[in-house]
Amino acid sequence: MLTAGPLDADLATFCESGLSIVVACSGQDGWPMVGLALACAADVAAQRLRLVMSRDANQALLAAAARSGAIAATFSQPGSHRSIQFKGGLACAEVAQPEDIRRAAEQTDAFCRILVRAGYSETLASAYCAHDPAGLAVLSFSPRDAFLQTPGPGAGGALPR
Amino acid sequence: MSQLNIDAIRDCLEGFVPAKIATCDADGVPNVSILSQVHYVDSGHVALSYQFFNKTRRNVLATRRASVLVIDPVTMAQYRLRLAYLGTQTEGPLFEIMKARLAGIATYDGMEGVFRLLGSDLYRVLSIERVPGPTLPPPPRRSLLAATRRCCARISACTELAELFDATLAELRSLFGIEHAMVLMADTAASRLYTVASQGYAASGIGSEVAFGEGVIGVCAREGVPIRITHATSEYGYGRAIADSARRSGMSWASMTEIPFPGLQQPHSQLALPILGDNRVAGVLFVESTQAMSFWYDDEDALAVIASHLGMMMRAMPHEEAGAPTAAVAAAAPEPARSLVVRHYQADDSIFLDHDYLIKGVAGAIFWKLVREHSQQGRTEFSNRELRLDPEIRLPEHAENLEARLVLLQRRLAERAGCIRIEKCGRGRFRLDVSMRLVLEDVAPAGEPADRGAVQQAARPREGRPMQ
16 A cells, blocks of 8 residues: 655645755765755655755765665755755666756755845855756655754654655 | 864854754664754864754764764855764863853854753764865955964063053954953952953943853853854843842842943854963953954964963063062141042942942952051051951962952052052052042941941941041
């Protein structure tokens, strides 16, 4: 019997809104690895997340995630501090498609505006979001669980499906 | 260890851009979260703030491994740190340093009251990887080393304690652009600090006190380590600390004998550095700013060197000892028409001139001795030595700090009235200049007779009598 995944329309909208996206996996030597993603595409029907990230900055992470299949990704909104962590498997490293490149541009623009509202200078916010469109890669995975990570009471609790 | 050293990327640890931490559980399932604070310990170690017993915490305790991403707040360059967990400290200097900084970070992040430090997790830095990506060019940096050198050279030329304090603050302004600063000396026996010099405030606040453990200055004194806050936080505000202190000790008397602390109303950056002397905290050098992120790790290092040099200069400054006690008597002069009531409360050696508070504690006891002997014997000249030997003044045996207390008293008198002044008149000697007729009142604690000189037992007598 199929079980519904944690990804619903509300979470999908949140994940695609232009956020801080942090990714982790386990390396071949057992050490954790951390990296940043620039954008996300959430497919509720397929229960699949596509994380768009800089290829050069995350080469080892892309390889390790594809090898182990296990991945964790946290989506955070500066200002509101709303944070959601997804954990899942079936991770796959892919070539970025034109749609991924377009999403990266849109979502980093949105995130840049959030950073400025949060107190960053325009120069710093732009530098934080800067990326080479020709140097992007995708890490896709199937989320199994979602957790609330907003600081405060309830942080770490699993989100109801 | 990689070629990159944590010293080279300390700016990343200022807390401006939150760090990210990845861990795995024993089965290799990853977890990732935002990290409030990565603190520089030394060139091989960092400490991470432990605030919640969450999945990250459980993973660290299980595997002792973490990967942390930090970002330079100036260039936006990213670095991955591979860290090995060593242990957790829940008290002591490292904990207090991180607790203070976390309070500032919490305010900046809008998380005041949510972030609370449970422990400082100490890690060995195994490797640092520069993450490829676009960055901003680093701006030209001012040379803190050159400024520190010039400041130390300048204050090395000082020959008196008051001059040393003032020169230090003046050089902080001219060489470092620090507008708001003060020097406080420690009264270890009373677990308090008192302000002896300040700069950049509407009122000098000379004589104002801070208890050990209160605010940035008090925690610095108690722990003997620098305490630095890069964003405003009410948790370490002096207004609240002082109000609490006043409430505890009884509002009326506390407010009557309290000299307002001169600190900024809304500081956004604060840095307190211990002035060490003979394996104890002799005082605190304190700087603050209305701007956030004014003092970075490098500023802390530079000012720590200056505070250390200040302490060394204080120790090297010889006790000014006159050969023999002096007993100069004032030349007969016409009795001044106006009089001034000097009231001494034995309970805490507090002194009031007419109804205005002057000073208390050891400095109050010193002043009471001076005016008593002036009134009874006509003396005008005194020596540091006789004060040091006087059992009634009750100087702490191992940390007497007499000269600093004389600086304090001299400055309070200069600010207060002008009708009583203290002036140096030779090595280890000073003169008491009095231009009004003094009416001395010695007030015993309630229910006890005064045992020194003439007594008025009423708590606040309306009319005193001259002590002749």
